[in-house]
Amino acid sequence: MIFYNPTGAPELACDHCGCRWVDRLKGKAYCYECGEEITAESIAEFQRALLELAKKNDQAGGGTT
Ligand SMILES: [Zn+2]
Known part of the structure; x- marks a missing residue:
C-alpha cells in the first residue's frame, strides 16, 4: 500500500x-504494528x-x- 504525504512524497505502508x-x-520489509511482511509488489510500487x-x-x- 502506498500513501502520499502532503508534500506529494510516497510512503510505503x-x-x-x-x-x-x-x-x-535486506530487501524484505515487515510492518512494525502487525508484523506482516510487506509484499515485493508493494515495495516495487513504492x-x-x-x-x-x-x-x-x-x-x-x-x-x-
Ligand atoms: Zn501492519
Missing part, C-alpha cells in the same frame, strides 16, 4: 493495517512512485534557479 512504520531488512516523483521534481525544477 502495510497492506494489512495501513501502518506506515515499516522495518526494512520505488516506482519514488522514480515518478524524482522525474516530476526534475521537470519542475529544471533551470529555474
